[in-house]
Amino acid sequence: MVDTGHLSLHVPEPAVRPGGQPDFSNVKIARAGAVPRPDVDAAAEDIRDLAYSIIRVLNRDGEAVGPWAGLLSDDDLRTGLRHMMTLRAFDARMLMAQRQGKTSFYMQHLGEEAVSCAFRKALNKGDMNFPTYRQAGLFIADDYPMVEMMNQIYSNESDPLRGRQLPIMYSSKDHGFFTISGNLATQYVQAVGWAMASAIKNDSRIAAAWIGDGSTAESDFHSALVFASTYRAPVILNVVNNQWAISTFQGIARGGSGTFAARGLGFGIPALRVDGNDYLAVHAVACWAAERARRNLGPTLIEYVTYRVGAHSTSDDPSAYRPKTESEAWPLGDPVLRLKKHLILRGLWSEERHVQAEAEITDEVIAAQRKAEEHGTMHAGGRPSVRDIFEGVYAEMPPHLRRQRQKAGY
Amino acid sequence: MARMTMIEAVRSAMDVAMGRDEDVVVFGEDVGYFGGVFRCTQGLQAKYGKTRCFDTPINESGIVGTAIGMAAYGLKPCVEIQFADYMYPAYDQLTQEAARIRYRSNGDFTCPIVVRMPTGGGIFGGQTHSQSPEALFTHVCGLKVVVPSNPYDAKGLLIAAIEDPDPVMFLEPKRLYNGPFDGHHERPVTPWSKHELSDVPDDYYSIPIGKAEVRRQGSAVTVIAYGTMVHVALAAAEDTGIDAEVIDLRSLLPLDLDAIVKSVSKTGRCVVVHEATLTSGFGGEIAALVQEHCFYHLEAPVMRVAGWDTPYPHAQEWDYFPGPARVGRALTDVMEA
Numbered sequence: 001m002v003d004t005g006h007l008s009l010h011v012p013e014p015a016v017r018p019g020g021q022p023d024f025s026n027v028k029i030a031r032a033g034a035v036p037r038p039d040v041d042a043a044a045e046d047i048r049d050l051a052y053s054i055i056r057v058l059n060r061d062g063e064a065v066g067p068w069a070g071l072l073s074d075d076d077l078r079t080g081l082r083h084m085m086t087l088r089a090f091d092a093r094m095l096m097a098q099r100q101g102k103t104s105f106y107m108q109h110l111g112e113e114a115v116s117c118a119f120r121k122a123l124n125k126g127d128m129n130f131p132t133y134r135q136a137g138l139f140i141a142d143d144y145p146m147v148e149m150m151n152q153i154y155s156n157e158s159d160p161l162r163g164r165q166l167p168i169m170y171s172s173k174d175h176g177f178f179t180i181s182g183n184l185a186t187q188y189v190q191a192v193g194w195a196m197a198s199a200i201k202n203d204s205r206i207a208a209a210w211i212g213d214g215s216t217a218e219s220d221f222h223s224a225l226v227f228a229s230t231y232r233a234p235v236i237l238n239v240v241n242n243q244w245a246i247s248t249f250q251g252i253a254r255g256g257s258g259t260f261a262a263r264g265l266g267f268g269i270p271a272l273r274v275d276g277n278d279y280l281a282v283h284a285v286a287c288w289a290a291e292r293a294r295r296n297l298g299p300t301l302i303e304y305v306t307y308r309v310g311a312h313s314t315s316d317d318p319s320a321y322r323p324k325t326e327s328e329a330w331p332l333g334d335p336v337l338r339l340k341k342h343l344i345l346r347g348l349w350s351e352e353r354h355v356q357a358e359a360e361i362t363d364e365v366i367a368a369q370r371k372a373e374e375h376g377t378m379h380a381g382g383r384p385s386v387r388d389i390f391e392g393v394y395a396e397m398p399p400h401l402r403r404q405r406q407k408a409g410y
Numbered sequence: 411m412a413r414m415t416m417i418e419a420v421r422s423a424m425d426v427a428m429g430r431d432e433d434v435v436v437f438g439e440d441v442g443y444f445g446g447v448f449r450c451t452q453g454l455q456a457k458y459g460k461t462r463c464f465d466t467p468i469n470e471s472g473i474v475g476t477a478i479g480m481a482a483y484g485l486k487p488c489v490e491i492q493f494a495d496y497m498y499p500a501y502d503q504l505t506q507e508a509a510r511i512r513y514r515s516n517g518d519f520t521c522p523i524v525v526r527m528p529t530g531g532g533i534f535g536g537q538t539h540s541q542s543p544e545a546l547f548t549h550v551c552g553l554k555v556v557v558p559s560n561p562y563d564a565k566g567l568l569i570a571a572i573e574d575p576d577p578v579m580f581l582e583p584k585r586l587y588n589g590p591f592d593g594h595h596e597r598p599v600t601p602w603s604k605h606e607l608s609d610v611p612d613d614y615y616s617i618p619i620g621k622a623e624v625r626r627q628g629s630a631v632t633v634i635a636y637g638t639m640v641h642v643a644l645a646a647a648e649d650t651g652i653d654a655e656v657i658d659l660r661s662l663l664p665l666d667l668d669a670i671v672k673s674v675s676k677t678g679r680c681v682v683v684h685e686a687t688l689t690s691g692f693g694g695e696i697a698a699l700v701q702e703h704c705f706y707h708l709e710a711p712v713m714r715v716a717g718w719d720t721p722y723p724h725a726q727e728w729d730y731f732p733g734p735a736r737v738g739r740a741l742t743d744v745m746e747a
Contacts, residue, residue, distance in 0.1 A: 130479070161516045171515035178482060179515035183506045189472055190507070193479025200435060200461045200485065207479070219499070223472035230467060392513045393552050395520070395575040398620065398664035 014249035018319060022329035027305075029275075029331055032059035033066020037284075040292045044270040051261035051271035054305055057280035062341035068284040072121075074348050080121065080279050081339045081349070083141045084113035085357060088336060089365045090136070090146060091310075094153055097369070098167075098314050102377035103153050105167045107133050111309030111327065114279040114335035115240055117141045119208070122286030123176065126205045130178045130191035133168055134240065135210055144175045146365060150372035157382030158375040164388065185211055185218035188237070192228045192299075195235035199296070206234040206293040214245020216260055217253040225301075229267040232298035236289040237269070239301065240276065242308035247321035264301030276306030277335040280342075305332065386410050413603045414610040416587045419561035420450045420526070423568035424488060426614050428458050431486060434572060436463045438473055438490030438526075447492055448528055448587055470500035477523045478508050487523050488572050494529040494581060495541045508577040509552030524571045524578045529557070530638050530685050531722050531731055532585030532595070540722035542637075542686035547579045548663045548695070554578045555662040556619055559586065559640040560607035563660055566617030574619060583637040583685075591638055592645035593733035620664035624673070628655035631679035631744055634670060634696055636660065639683045639732070646737035652745060654681075662692055670696065671703045678709040679747075681740045685732060688716035710747035715740045 015023045035055045038047045057069045064070070072080070091108035098106040109116070116137030123129070129138050139149060151158040153167040161171060171179035178194075181187055191209030198205045211221060216239055228235055239260045243250050250260075257263060264271030270292070274285045282304060289300035307330040311318050318324075343349030376382035390397065390405040397405075414422060428434045436451055436458075442465035445452030455463040466473050470491055477487035491497045497504070504525065511521040531540035547555045556571055556578055558564040564582065571578035585591045590605045602608035625640055630653040633643040640658045647654040655673050659666065674680045680700050682693040693714040700712050715732045723730050 128482070160518075161514065164516065165514050169514070171518045173515075173518050179511060179519050181507060181514075183502070186475065186503060186507050189475030189503075190479035190482065192472075193476030194483045195479070196476055197435075197480040197483035197485045200480075201483075220471055220475060220502075223469050223475060226467050226469060227472045227476050392517055394554075395512070399667065400665065 012251040016323055018323055020323055022323045022326040024329055024331050030054045032056040037067035040288055041297055044268050047270055048265060051265055051273055052258055054273050054275050055281050055285055056275040056278050058278045058338050058342055062345040064280055068281060071284050077343055083117040084336050086361050087113045087137050087140045089361045093365050093369055103167045104378055105314055107168050107313045108310045109134055112242055112306045113137055114282050115276050115304045118279045118282035119286045121283055122290045128176050128194050129208045130187035131180055131210045132212055133180055138177055142175050146368040147371045150369055151375060154372055154377045156376035159384055162388040163384035184215040185220040189220050189224040192224045192233045192235050195233040196231050199234055208236045210238045213241040213250040213260055214248060214253045225267045228299040229269055234293035235299045237299055237301040239303045241303050242306050244308050246312045246316055261303035269299050269301050271301040273303045275332055276304030277332040279339045411609055411611055413608050414561045415602045416561045416564050417448060417450055419565040419610050420568055423565040427569055427572040433485045435485055436488050437466050439466055439468055439492045441490050470496055471503050474500035474503040478521055481521045481523045482519050486572055489525055491527040493539050494527040494543050495538045497527055505550045509550050520575060521577050522575050524580050526580045528584035529581040530583045530585055531727060534727055536724040537721040544581055544662055545692045548692055554619060557581045557637040559637055559658050561602055561610050562607045565610050566615050570616040570619050585638050590641050593642040595728055619661045620666060622660055622666035622669040623658045625658045626656040628653040631741060632673040632677045634682045639685055642734050642737055643683055645734040646741055649734050650738045650741050652741045674700055674704040675707045678707050679744045680712045681744055683715040683737055685717050687719050689719050691716050710744045713740045713744050
């Protein structure tokens with residue numbers, strides 16, 4: 001018998017911890033424009049490389065290059081920049097509102113604005129997203145009223161969800177935004193079911209599933225992939241890899257797999273990995289996947305490589321688990337600044353216009369906030385009724401809930 | 411009108427529902443081509459096509475999760491979990507998703523799904539093919555829980571469940587699939603064809619969810635039961651000669667409290683029986699409601715007869731199953747108390 005020695009358990013560790021020098025040398029980044037754009041009917045096994053590379057359009061100089069470039073008009077690009085700037089300004093105001101005690105909780109998108117803002121532009125009216133808590137760009141880029149978002153965040157008397165949900169767990173069927181659970185990964189397989197239904201009804205609408213790097217470890221992620229694969233559901237399976245699941249680095253969920261995108265390959269699902277801080281690349285890849293889905297070619301898995309610059313939520317402090325300067329070392333830059341640079345290079349934008357746009361957007365956000373606050377905030381002004389606790393558990397209130405509502409005095 | 415077994419009645423309900431509404435889809439493990447391990451979906455794929463009745467991967471959270479997504483789209487999925495014992499991987503999707511989608515979205519999205527599952531013991535299924543997890547569903551706000559006890563109710567209630575705008579857990583006592591089992595396992599099996607409640611209309615009808623039915627009028631004691639235990643309770647009344655009033659709940663949530671209160675106020679005695687384990691079982695809820703609403707009518711403590719608080723054993727099935735002898739003893743005890 002060969003002496004193989006004693007076993008030891010492997011527990012992955014991030015490259016650096018607080019106090020260390022940020023290091024992303026392990027993140028291999030393809031040159032912008034270098035990754036080919038296959039036909040949308042390509043088989044998963046013929047495009048395996050795309051699950052291990054990073055599709056990028058904007059280069060360091062701000063030029064849009066390569067086969068994934070050229071989809072967006074000048075107006076589209078300026079609108080895209082405005083959406084990202086709006087989301088950033090919205091986040092800043094709502095974070096402040098949380099600190100002022102106007103709401104209990106908030107989650108911001110800082111550094112990840114391109115992912116949801118650009119993705120929304122690849123969808124049509126009637127398509128359905130099954131988002132996580134960090135895709136409010138789907139709303140902003142679809143012109144959902146900010147004041148409605150704030151009413152929800154404040155749980156005030158005009159909260160469309162009647163005070164029942166945690167702040168930012170929005171819902172709007174009209175805007176293709178499925179009710180956010182707050183539970184992780186459950187929505188992923190539901191998106192596949194929605195897409196299957198659309199196929200069963202010979203409809204033309206498609207679904208988009210959303211999940212974070214950490215939650216891909218949940219069994220629902222694997223359930224979603226097997227159902228999507230088996231029934232070739234018209235769904236885009238999005239994985240937002242922002243490097244951190246609260247305090248847990250992405251290596252804990254990723255394990256021995258090279259990338260999150262590569263998870264799709266075992267299911268025969270074409271998988272792409274994209275620069276999540278590149279508005280043009282995100283949009284181009286999303287369009288590719290949406291076309292595949294609409295042409296009944298089945299699901300696509302997309303990993304967006306990005307970085308969560310802020311805290312996970314208002315309830316954690318990232319300096320306790322990663323170097324304070326890590327976000328500055330992130331090699332894919334800032335999505336807003338990168339698109340801005342591109343627009344300026346093309347003569348479509350200027351520093352002056354940017355400053356002016358920032359001021360306008362801040363005014364819009366503040367105006368929406370004032371309007372929302374007329375209807376109350378978490379602890380002041382108008383609130384949803386106690387009656388709302390009991391309504392809507394069922395379509396028709398059963399007798400035991402009627403008795404309990406009466407006991408509560410309503 | 412035809413004589414139907416419970417399997418045929420359940421199948422007929424899905425057939426009628428699928429025929430009336432193109433949005434009704436049926437799926438689960440072995441459900442499509444083969445027609446289900448208990449044959450409840452036999453013929454549905456051939457009749458309605460494989461996009462409306464199909465096989466799924468062995469993945470309960472996927473079955474319920476995709477059903478939720480389909481319901482959000484506008485379909486009415488009626489899915490099968492092969493055995494109730496297999497529902498645990500789907501429990502997260504049921505409790506935190508299906509049950510709360512209407513509530514958390516303020517009606518923006520809804521979840522009209524039916525989850526059918528064979529439940530209970532009596533077929534030597536051992537600990538993983540015999541469970542009765544109804545209390546795990548009644549404890550979840552937003553779910554409805556239905557347990558039929560005969561073919562006529564099974565069809566009418568399943569059609570109502572499919573038409574219901576909210577998620578319904580539909581527990582089918584598998585020992586009742588082929589006959590009205592009363593717990594006398596040593597006796598020959600009685601077929602449904604000899605029972606009046608196997609007279610089932612071929613066409614559409616529905617039975618409102620939330621209404622109990624008195625199966626035996628009596629004056630001495632009220633026995634509250636559902637599913638297989640309805641037949642066991644009737645046998646116990648017969649065997650002991652005690653004039654018990656037997657109530658078949660049919661739906662645990664919503665619960666027909668009025669029917670319970672009316673009967674116990676009349677008899678002054680109450681025995682609750684279920685096959686599921688005793689502790690924190692649904693019988694505890696009923697006992698609490700009875701003492702809250704009927705305390706001054708009670709002549710004896712409310713008693714419970716249930717499965718022992720152990721996993722469902724294999725070889726000792728009949729020592730575990732709360733059969734007519736155990737229910738009969740409780741009836742005698744409550745009369746003497």
